Amino acid sequence: MKLFRKPSSAPLWQDEFPVFTADERYVNRRQLTKFLTLTSFAMLVGNLWVLLRSLMYRSHREAPLVVASTAEVPVGGVKLFSYPTAKDPCILVRTAAESYLAYSQVCPHLSCVVYYSKERNRLECPCHQGVFSIQDGSVIQGPPQRPLPRIALERREGQLVAVRVEQGGA
Amino acid sequence: MNTKPSQERGLTALDGAMALIVVLLIVQIWLLSATLESYLAGNLDAAIPGAILSGILFLACFGLYLFVDRVDSEVRKG
Numbered sequence: 574m575k576l577f578r579k580p581s582s583a584p585l586w587q588d589e590f591p592v593f594t595a596d597e598r599y600v601n602r603r604q605l606t607k608f609l610t611l612t613s614f615a616m617l618v619g620n621l622w623v624l625l626r627s628l629m630y631r632s633h634r635e636a637p638l639v640v641a642s643t644a645e646v647p648v649g650g651v652k653l654f655s656y657p658t659a660k661d662p663c664i665l666v667r668t669a670a671e672s673y674l675a676y677s678q679v680c681p682h683l684s685c686v687v688y689y690s691k692e693r694n695r696l697e698c699p700c701h702q703g704v705f706s707i708q709d710g711s712v713i714q715g716p717p718q719r720p721l722p723r724i725a726l727e728r729r730e731g732q733l734v735a736v737r738v739e740q741g742g743a
Numbered sequence: 744m745n746t747k748p749s750q751e752r753g754l755t756a757l758d759g760a761m762a763l764i765v766v767l768l769i770v771q772i773w774l775l776s777a778t779l780e781s782y783l784a785g786n787l788d789a790a791i792p793g794a795i796l797s798g799i800l801f802l803a804c805f806g807l808y809l810f811v812d813r814v815d816s817e818v819r820k821g
Contacts, residue, residue, distance in 0.1 A: 602757055606811045609764045613804040616771040620790075620797035623775075623782050627790035681784045722785050740785065 630658070640665055640675065640726070640733045651689045653678070656724055656735045663724050664689060664696070665733065668707060673733055675724035676710050682717040696721065753818040760807045760814075767807075771800045 640654050646667040654675075656663050662678040666689050676696060678686050685700035695713065696705040703715030710721035723739045778793030 602761065602815050603812055606761055606764060606808050609761075609768055610801075610804050610808040613764075613768055613771055613801045616768070616775050617794075617797045617801040619775045620778055620794045623778050624790040624794040627782055627787045631787060677785065679785065684783050719784060719786070738785075 637727075638735045640735050642732050643673075643728065644731070646673070649691050654735070657738060662686060663735070665724075665726075666696075666707060668694070673726055674707060675726055675733075675735060676705070677722040677724065677738070679722075680717060681719040681721065682715070687721065750818050753814050757811055757814055757818070760811050764804050764807050764811075767800050767804050771797055771804075774800070 636657060638654075638656050640656070641652050646652050646665060648667050648670055650667055652665045654663050654665060655661055656675075663675055664678045664687070665673060665675045667673050676687075678688075680687050680698040680700065680703055682698065682701060682703050685698050687696045687698045687703070687705065689695075689707070690697050695707050696710070697703070698705075698715065698717070701716050703717040704713040705711065705717070705721050706713055710723050712718070712720055724735045725737045725739055727734045727736050774793055774797055778789050778797075781789040781793075
């Protein structure tokens with residue numbers, strides 16, 4: 574601090590302008606290191622937040638949910654639903670009379686929403702032209718590196734029930 | 744035999760410690776972005792090791808901060 578203040582024999586309270594801008598802006602090593610350490614703490618808080626969200630997501634991941642009745646969706650038709658939480662959009666596709674497939678609608682590339690292309694019989698991401706197989710959710714083309722998470726379905730008394738999320742391999 | 748005055752050696756140690764903190768911080772920022780990207784992609788397995796590693800990096804930064812604080816005060820005392 575003393576480097577920036579004019580040497581004066583008068584006491585500080587007698588100075589006409591006791592506050593100097595250069596003094597106020599001066600950052601010493603300890604202050605800079607403290608700032609960097611606090612930034613590191615902020616990064617740790619961010620990681621803990623991700624961990625907390627991840628644990629909360631796991632806790633209600635396996636709860637079954639009725640998605641639709643078997644007659645509700647026509648062949649080649651789709652139904653959108655959310656599973657396991659309201660913030661996880663999914664898509665149910667009836668590919669044949671007795672074939673129902675469900676996937677997460679969130680593209681594993683950059684989280685855009687994928688849709689079903691009936692003409693090409695595949696799932697497509699409009700953001701970066703990622704394409705996924707309707708049979709197993711695997712990547713056919715585009716930038717995604719992981720397959721779409723598949724929603725396991727069970728039939729219970731004429732209804733389709735989502736029972737769990739299956740993460741595909743890389 | 745080292746003939747550098749103790750104050751100069753102290754300042755060198757401070758500069759080294761601060762540079763190390765900056766490097767650790769860059770690694771931690773990268774770790775957070777990688778963990779977040781993995782979480783948003785639906786992969787939940789990276790959250791626990793990411794949090795543990797981030798905690799270790801923070802403790803290292805905090806240790807270096809204590810070191811800088813102590814050495815800096817000693818250097819200023821002369």
